[in-house]
Amino acid sequence: MLLKYFATAQIIRSFSSLRPEMDAANMIKLIKTCIPPLDGSHHKGQAGRIGVVGGSLEYTGAPYFAGISALKVGADLVHIFCSTPAANVIKSYSPELIVHPLLDTKNSINEISPWLERLHVIVIGPGLGRDAKILNVASELIKIIETKKIPLIIDADGLYLITENPELLKKFSSPVILTPNKIEFERLSNKLNGESGFSALGKNITILRKGATDELFSYCSELKWKNCTGGSGRRCGGQGDLLSGSIATFLHWNQANSDKLDIGIHTDKSLLASSLSCFAASTLIRSCNSKAFQEKGRSMLATDMIEHIHGAFKDLYGE
Amino acid sequence: MLLKYFATAQIIRSFSSLRPEMDAANMIKLIKTCIPPLDGSHHKGQAGRIGVVGGSLEYTGAPYFAGISALKVGADLVHIFCSTPAANVIKSYSPELIVHPLLDTKNSINEISPWLERLHVIVIGPGLGRDAKILNVASELIKIIETKKIPLIIDADGLYLITENPELLKKFSSPVILTPNKIEFERLSNKLNGESGFSALGKNITILRKGATDELFSYCSELKWKNCTGGSGRRCGGQGDLLSGSIATFLHWNQANSDKLDIGIHTDKSLLASSLSCFAASTLIRSCNSKAFQEKGRSMLATDMIEHIHGAFKDLYGE
16 A cells, blocks of 8 residues: 555656646546456456567567567457467467467468457557568558557557558547657657657557657647656666557557546547556556566566566556 | 365355255265375376367467366376467477377378377367368267267367257267357357257256356256356456366266265266366366466466466365
8 A cells, every 4th residue: 555655656756747637646547447347247358359460580579578468467368460480489488378370371461350350459560570571461451450440559660660651540540559669759750750740640649659758649739748657777678568568458448438538628538548548558567667677677677577567557556 | 274164165155056965065075075085096097188179270378278277186197189280389388288289180080089088088179269170170079089988078169069060969978068158158059049958969968157157057957056156357368278177187087986976866977977077177267266366466367377276176175
């Protein structure tokens, strides 16, 4: 309880938003109202069926980190769609993941497409790689996701795709969250002639710039914030994947309960759900980083952070 | 000891049956009499040689969960019969499992068949998938299992097979247990024109409907019960596989000792053994869920439950 108090106090100190309705305490309150109760009233799948599109010859850890964090935050099922050479390795990391080696098959779009409509949120990018054929498949999947109106998160090499072709997101009516790091953010920003050009991406787009301070950009400027709670100086790989997977689960919960989300100012519910999901995941993963760093210091790796998802979640939101 | 007392008390409160002979305390007593003593009088294999038919390109976790739970409940050996692309991955989860990549080979029936007669109980379905050729192989295996009179448990995509072709079970003289979840139960029930149609499946069939309350249906109505002990609101994937694997081991023990099973009312011994096995596994896995949930909360996954099989077993049945 005391720990929880300090965690909240630290968040309030290290956080800033433009509007008092979007201060840290109020956001935590709103996020809490959307977390599905574990009272036995739900059946398998309702707490979240998350898709991850990524995993290539070189990159197998990234989609695992995204998938396992979605599950540990509280999703029920995760499906990973990867290239054939990545599949067995990703499966071997965890029997909890359902892994489809379909990104590089002849008929990949037709084979992946029927799975997508069962999913609540899809993450595109972790370990996707830069193979032109695979990027083309990812582009086609983004178009299908748009027509099926599935909430989408784009990270890593998925952001390369968007920077090359920003038109891809223009028609989305479901929420889209981009999670660039500093360099990915600069590339995107340059392509769009500065941050003011972000609105050209489409009005359902939310951008979470990751860094020493995480910063949220939204088409709806009232929903912006900056977060430098928790964290540490340790910048090992995989942390961005833990973030994108965590956003996915929160985004499902916040979207499913968006009617409950009211901050008293006129704002788009999907954009509000997106901003809250980014805040929930940013705060959670920064807390995992801080907790794991206290234990492992310079040796801390992404795997060490996974073990703290439960504790960090409990501190922030209770059981 | 105190813990054991509370566990038993909680079971008695959260359990209901039609007959006093089938109350929770009496069932636990009967199950205990069938658990093979670990006094050195048995040789390897006698405590259970269990088969699992399942494991496909996408699903590798499910057969692993079924197999490992059969072993952790106390079986000596587990053989998994899966599709070739699943085999190495399943093997990588645990060196304890014997894995045969035979479901998709040219001559699969002839290659699998000789292994079956060495097995005490077979589970068909975990991670089987919906490939028509594989489902056809599974159908043929069910026919062989029937002629060899091996006790059978059917779950997941195996239930799809039964719903498509309920005739498959009609001639069984050995016990058959179906373990549908809510949706699978509804599909089967619709196919058979309601629950009263279950008897058309064959008189050796027992159905365990999984859910917030587990409910047993038997051709012999005296053997019915409802169980809502333990558990939690967490509905992550893999829990059904832990259940089907656990039933398998208990079913072997209860069948092997069915002459000891006497509840004072006239009833078929195989159906009694089936009902008791479902109760034993339902109570055990619900207890594992509850214990793992206390530790891991919303982050709990099926893997976390496996670690509690020993503790839950000890609480219920002693060492």
